[in-house]
Amino acid sequence: xxxxxxxxxxxxxxxxxxxxxxxxxxxxxxETYGLDPCPLCVIQRVVFLIAGLVCLCAATxxxxxxxxxxxxxxxxxxxxxxxxxxGRQLWIQYMPHEAAVSCGAGIGYLFQNLSTGEALxxxxxxxGECQTTGPRFAFLTITEWSxxxxxxxxxxxxxxxxxxxxxxxx
Numbered sequence: 001x002x003x004x005x006x007x008x009x010x011x012x013x014x015x016x017x018x019x020x021x022x023x024x025x026x027x028x029x030x031e032t033y034g035l036d037p038c039p040l041c042v043i044q045r046v047v048f049l050i051a052g053l054v055c056l057c058a059a060t061x062x063x064x065x066x067x068x069x070x071x072x073x074x075x076x077x078x079x080x081x082x083x084x085x086x087g088r089q090l091w092i093q094y095m096p097h098e099a100a101v102s103c104g105a106g107i108g109y110l111f112q113n114l115s116t117g118e119a120l121x122x123x124x125x126x127x128g129e130c131q132t133t134g135p136r137f138a139f140l141t142i143t144e145w146s147x148x149x150x151x152x153x154x155x156x157x158x159x160x161x162x163x164x165x166x167x168x169x170x
Contacts, residue, residue, distance in 0.1 A: 005159055008068055012059035019052030040089040044146050047082040051153055054078060065164050072160035079157055082150035089143045
Protein backbone atom coordinates (compact mmCIF):
# COMPACT_ATOMS: atom_id res chain seq x y z
CA UNK A 1 0.00 0.00 0.00
CA UNK A 2 1.43 3.34 -1.05
CA UNK A 3 0.94 6.22 1.36
CA UNK A 4 0.38 9.53 -0.37
CA UNK A 5 0.03 12.97 1.10
CA UNK A 6 -2.03 15.84 -0.21
CA UNK A 7 -0.03 18.59 -1.96
CA UNK A 8 2.71 20.13 0.20
CA UNK A 9 0.87 23.37 0.79
CA UNK A 10 -2.30 21.56 1.88
CA UNK A 11 -0.28 19.24 4.12
CA UNK A 12 1.33 22.18 5.90
CA UNK A 13 -2.00 23.97 6.33
CA UNK A 14 -3.46 20.79 7.86
CA UNK A 15 -0.53 20.52 10.27
CA UNK A 16 -0.90 24.22 11.12
CA UNK A 17 -4.59 23.69 11.91
CA UNK A 18 -3.70 20.65 14.00
CA UNK A 19 -1.12 22.66 15.98
CA UNK A 20 -3.63 25.41 16.69
CA UNK A 21 -6.26 22.83 17.67
CA UNK A 22 -3.88 21.02 20.04
CA UNK A 23 -2.87 24.19 21.88
CA UNK A 24 -6.50 25.41 21.97
CA UNK A 25 -7.63 22.12 23.54
CA UNK A 26 -4.81 22.35 26.09
CA UNK A 27 -5.86 25.87 27.04
CA UNK A 28 -9.52 24.80 27.15
CA UNK A 29 -8.70 21.91 29.50
CA UNK A 30 -6.63 24.22 31.66
CA GLU A 31 -9.26 26.93 31.92
CA THR A 32 -12.38 24.76 32.07
CA TYR A 33 -11.22 21.83 34.19
CA GLY A 34 -8.37 23.43 36.12
CA LEU A 35 -5.71 21.15 34.64
CA ASP A 36 -2.68 23.30 35.31
CA PRO A 37 0.21 22.33 33.05
CA CYS A 38 3.51 21.14 34.46
CA PRO A 39 6.72 22.69 33.09
CA LEU A 40 7.16 19.86 30.55
CA CYS A 41 3.57 20.38 29.37
CA VAL A 42 4.27 24.07 28.82
CA ILE A 43 7.36 23.19 26.79
CA GLN A 44 5.30 20.77 24.68
CA ARG A 45 2.77 23.54 23.99
CA VAL A 46 5.60 25.81 22.87
CA VAL A 47 6.98 23.06 20.61
CA PHE A 48 3.53 22.59 19.03
CA LEU A 49 3.37 26.36 18.44
CA ILE A 50 6.83 26.32 16.85
CA ALA A 51 5.75 23.41 14.62
CA GLY A 52 2.68 25.43 13.66
CA LEU A 53 4.84 28.44 12.84
CA VAL A 54 7.11 26.30 10.63
CA CYS A 55 4.01 24.95 8.86
CA LEU A 56 2.58 28.45 8.43
CA CYS A 57 5.81 29.65 6.82
CA ALA A 58 6.02 26.57 4.58
CA ALA A 59 2.38 26.82 3.51
CA THR A 60 2.39 30.54 2.78
CA UNK A 61 5.76 30.56 1.02
CA UNK A 62 5.05 27.28 -0.86
CA UNK A 63 8.69 26.91 -1.95
CA UNK A 64 10.11 24.66 -4.63
CA UNK A 65 12.08 21.47 -4.04
CA UNK A 66 15.00 22.84 -1.97
CA UNK A 67 12.75 25.01 0.18
CA UNK A 68 10.31 22.14 0.72
CA UNK A 69 13.17 19.96 1.93
CA UNK A 70 14.43 22.71 4.25
CA UNK A 71 11.01 23.21 5.85
CA UNK A 72 10.52 19.46 6.18
CA UNK A 73 13.90 19.05 7.90
CA UNK A 74 13.10 21.93 10.28
CA UNK A 75 9.73 20.35 11.06
CA UNK A 76 11.45 17.01 11.65
CA UNK A 77 13.86 18.57 14.15
CA UNK A 78 10.97 20.30 15.95
CA UNK A 79 9.01 17.03 16.04
CA UNK A 80 12.02 15.16 17.44
CA UNK A 81 12.40 17.79 20.17
CA UNK A 82 8.70 17.33 20.97
CA UNK A 83 9.15 13.55 21.06
CA UNK A 84 12.05 13.92 23.48
CA UNK A 85 10.11 16.23 25.81
CA UNK A 86 6.94 14.08 25.73
CA GLY A 87 9.04 10.92 26.08
CA ARG A 88 10.78 12.34 29.14
CA GLN A 89 7.43 13.21 30.70
CA LEU A 90 6.11 9.71 29.98
CA TRP A 91 9.20 8.24 31.61
CA ILE A 92 8.59 10.41 34.70
CA GLN A 93 4.90 9.45 34.79
CA TYR A 94 5.60 5.74 34.62
CA MET A 95 8.55 5.56 37.01
CA PRO A 96 7.84 3.76 40.31
CA HIS A 97 6.25 6.02 42.91
CA GLU A 98 9.11 5.28 45.32
CA ALA A 99 11.45 7.06 42.90
CA ALA A 100 9.07 9.97 42.47
CA VAL A 101 10.42 13.48 42.40
CA SER A 102 9.12 16.13 44.74
CA CYS A 103 7.14 19.16 43.64
CA GLY A 104 9.25 22.04 42.50
CA ALA A 105 8.94 25.69 41.63
CA GLY A 106 6.81 26.86 38.73
CA ILE A 107 8.29 27.40 35.29
CA GLY A 108 8.00 31.18 35.55
CA TYR A 109 9.90 31.27 38.83
CA LEU A 110 12.64 29.01 37.45
CA PHE A 111 13.31 31.18 34.40
CA GLN A 112 13.14 34.43 36.38
CA ASN A 113 15.53 33.36 39.11
CA LEU A 114 17.91 30.89 37.44
CA SER A 115 19.94 30.83 34.27
CA THR A 116 18.24 29.21 31.29
CA GLY A 117 20.54 26.17 31.50
CA GLU A 118 19.87 25.64 35.21
CA ALA A 119 16.11 26.10 34.74
CA LEU A 120 16.00 23.58 31.87
CA UNK A 121 18.05 21.10 33.89
CA UNK A 122 15.55 21.28 36.77
CA UNK A 123 12.58 21.06 34.37
CA UNK A 124 13.92 17.93 32.65
CA UNK A 125 14.70 16.29 35.97
CA UNK A 126 10.97 16.51 36.45
CA UNK A 127 8.77 17.76 39.22
CA GLY A 128 5.91 16.18 41.12
CA GLU A 129 3.50 17.98 38.79
CA CYS A 130 4.97 16.13 35.81
CA GLN A 131 4.23 12.75 37.37
CA THR A 132 0.46 13.18 37.47
CA THR A 133 -1.15 11.71 34.38
CA GLY A 134 -4.45 13.57 34.48
CA PRO A 135 -7.56 12.40 32.65
CA ARG A 136 -7.56 9.87 29.82
CA PHE A 137 -9.08 10.40 26.40
CA ALA A 138 -9.68 7.26 24.31
CA PHE A 139 -7.63 5.24 26.84
CA LEU A 140 -4.55 7.49 26.56
CA THR A 141 -3.22 10.28 28.77
CA ILE A 142 -2.66 13.77 27.42
CA THR A 143 1.10 13.13 27.38
CA GLU A 144 0.65 9.90 25.40
CA TRP A 145 -1.48 11.78 22.86
CA SER A 146 1.18 14.46 22.67
CA UNK A 147 3.86 11.83 21.98
CA UNK A 148 1.71 10.24 19.24
CA UNK A 149 1.06 13.62 17.62
CA UNK A 150 4.75 14.53 17.63
CA UNK A 151 5.44 11.13 16.06
CA UNK A 152 2.80 11.95 13.41
CA UNK A 153 4.54 15.28 12.68
CA UNK A 154 7.87 13.45 12.33
CA UNK A 155 6.40 10.88 9.92
CA UNK A 156 4.80 13.60 7.79
CA UNK A 157 8.10 15.52 7.76
CA UNK A 158 9.97 12.42 6.55
CA UNK A 159 7.35 11.88 3.83
CA UNK A 160 7.69 15.54 2.81
CA UNK A 161 11.48 15.09 2.57
CA UNK A 162 11.02 12.03 0.37
CA UNK A 163 8.53 13.88 -1.82
CA UNK A 164 10.91 16.82 -2.26
CA UNK A 165 13.69 14.47 -3.43
CA UNK A 166 11.66 13.17 -6.37
CA UNK A 167 12.40 14.85 -9.67
CA UNK A 168 9.41 16.68 -11.15
CA UNK A 169 9.43 14.58 -14.35
CA UNK A 170 8.68 11.28 -12.57
